[in-house]
Amino acid sequence: MQTYPPVRQPGLVHVWLLAVAIIGVIFLFVQHWALPIHLALLASWFLVMGLGRWLGLDYASMQKGITTGIHHGMDAVLVLIAVGALIGTWMVGGIVPNIIYYGLSVMSPDWFLPGAFVICAITSLATGTSFGTIGTAGIAMMGIGAGFGIPLPIVAGAAICGAYVGDKLSPLSDTTVMTASLCEVGLVDHIKSMLTVSAPALLITFLLFLFAGWHYQGAGELNQAQQAMAVLEGSFSIGWVMLVPALVVVGLLAMRYPSVPVICLGALLGVVWAILFQQQPLVEAISSLYGGNRVEEGLGLLSSLLNRGGMASMFEVIILVLLALGLGGLMEVTGVLGTIANRLQRWAHTPGRLGVSTLFAGFLGNFLGGAAYVSLITASTITRTNYEAMGIDRRVLSRNTEAGGTITTPMVPWSDGGVFMAGTLGVATMTYLPYLWYHFLVLALSVIYGFAGIAMWRTTETGGRTPSLD
Template sequence: MTEPSSRRLPNALEISLLALAIIGVIFLFVHVLEMAIQLALLGCWFVMLGFGKYLKLDYGRMQDGITAGINQGMDAILVLIAVGALIGSWMAGGIVPNIIYLGLSVMDPNIFLMAAFFICMITSLATGTSFGTAGTAGVAMMGIGAGFNFPMPLVAGAVISGAYVGDKLSPLSDTTVMTASLCKVGLIDHVKSMLYVAVPAVTLSGLLFLLVGFQYGHGGSVGRATQVMEALAGQYQIAWYMLLPALAVIAMLVMKLPSVPVIFFGAVLGVVWACLFEQMPLVAAIKTLYEGNHIQSSLDFLNILLNRGGIVSMLEVIMLVMLALGLGGLMEVTGVLATISNGLQRWATNQGRLGLSTIFAGFLGNFLGGAAYVSLITATTITAKNYDKLGVDRRVLSRNTEAGGTVTTPMIPWTDGGVFMATTLGVATTAYLPYLWYHFIGLSISIFYCYANIFCFDKKKSKDEAPEAALEAE
């Protein structure tokens, strides 16, 4: 979206007042009037439209900004629809209940939290999708955690922490590939750079989940697990072949097949399993794709856990994501992001500030744009030229972009990641936020490396980045 160079950009005072107005609208709608966050974001649209008119922008240009912003997140919206359908049919077809049953039968409560973290990490590394991981292995881990009587926010923290290791690190992840491309760094070089942060962050996070797991994994929880297993066995058929759809989906994702059709195919397998093994009528099984699963168990918490999914469960999430993306588009077209970019470029005069500015720009993209895709674009476009100006290797840019963009996505309640995780796992963002230990540790390590000038590499351009980076620096 190209704007005329003569267009006046808002100044720092105007943006400060705008930020206060947006925060005020969100606080009024959500905390005072107790309305949905979607209405708050819609109110922010009107604040931004008024600001645009103040800058003498015509409505047509601002509407183009809205649609351009929403278009950036269409891939995520398609994944949301597919995962909603998959969760509904996998609940009805007994696939997720069988995973929960298997986990309860073989897992030690003392190591459960650490196991949940590493299982979700391995799944996301293999598949490259945090949403797919949370919607499959993550939902199962929530069920196992409930069976062991663990606090649900703590389990959600372990699940999301593990899921975002792969989202940030896997060569199969769309955000990993997108970041390498935006930063003009080779994909493998980008992954290797992130390992300097990921290895200590994963080690420390796993240790924390292990230590806390010992605190909660007392012997009394085994009785609850037995009760859950008996309820599942009474409600669903328990057998090894009930896990085949999950194995098939993971295998296809590992083979780098497109995630949306693969997840939809997995959802169809759930319908087939519901008909074949749970004796569900075909029409009722198909309806679970849209309406989700509905059972009546003797355990109330199991009803809450298993009665979920369906495309309809994602509609509020999709609406929120679209509104947040549209708000980000308005920020772009009114020049708000450009002004912030200019300010950060003047402030980032050393390597520590440079890294912090990239992480902040990524967070800002999530906060204002509501999606990881937006955050990756803002982090790179706002700060990339400064890396070349200060002679800092672009592998550091790509690493910091993932830290500020991808990692902070589930930490903000109205982003696509934040709303998806809260909806899918049944735990509010503010409740699981304190337990995102991988995220906090990774962010801290990234900032420390920048200020201490550790693992920041010599400025040696690779074949992948040299020509483009040189042009960017001019």
């Protein structure tokens, strides 16, 4: 990340005061005044710029920092636009309603939560995108869960947990590839290293959702699911051919075609399906790319789940992501992140502390930078020197970087992942947060491994090269 050092570097006291001020502004705007968090982030820009001016940094350099920070998240913005269009046409075209219908017909309330976790995990592993998984399979799981009468926050938790399995482990995931590249680790070695933590986390998460499903089995009455199926049959054409666009998108993404054009193709197939099978007029079907679906108020809870999508629905998310990325760029250019890095490097003098510092640096990137792309950069660069000094293999760095950067993204309400998950699923971040069991387990196991010396490989004696895991 390009930097423009100020005349003076901020001290740790300045960083703490700035953090307290930003948190105070967010609380005042969001909790007390009930204003959009966008305004709180914009106000935080001026707090950081005030610190920058006091340190002797000119405005031109700070503006360059803002644009540089935003540049790092533009890939996410393109995906958001494409996914918005896809959700809109798949609602109008009946693809998502059909997935909900067949899900209700084959699933049972007892096994629904672990099933939702597994389905979203498989989808994300095959496609490499958490956003695409939530925008398709995730929304379908919400509809099925609503049909069974299961509380939507825990359904959202199961879907998001599954979606981030692939975002973290799939060789098709941009964050997985980016982390391996930043840490200079082979992609296969990086994935194998992550599996040492992710495999037990996957198993425990499945069992937790299995037990939770048994707890909620009384809430899921089959007649409620049958009523939802009847409503869907009366509102959409039902048939297995309706699932073809979903199979095409998943197949192309699994074949490593670029995500944005593939998702756009899926959106166009939704338009075609809306015209051919849902008898939608041409103009209205095309309009759903931008405006999404607008169903009648006769579907009960399904109305709120199906009445969404379109590029316009992502504008609020995109603005928030841009503001958060700009704030992260300001943090970088004013030296705030550099000060934090220096302090973490001095504190992390044991392998256990080193792991904690990497996880914290990744979370900080999401908290201050608002995107996984920023968090992966902060986690890998802030703590990398200490790994080399202690002779700890870069595979451990890449594993902890992915955990601290990717996994914590949906936990921050104003990050790109947090905003997308909440907006797409219709469940607030703080509501689904307690059910992100896979995320908490990955973080906890990463810390335990560091202090217990589990899978904390050392570099070889010849130049510190990373040995293969084969």
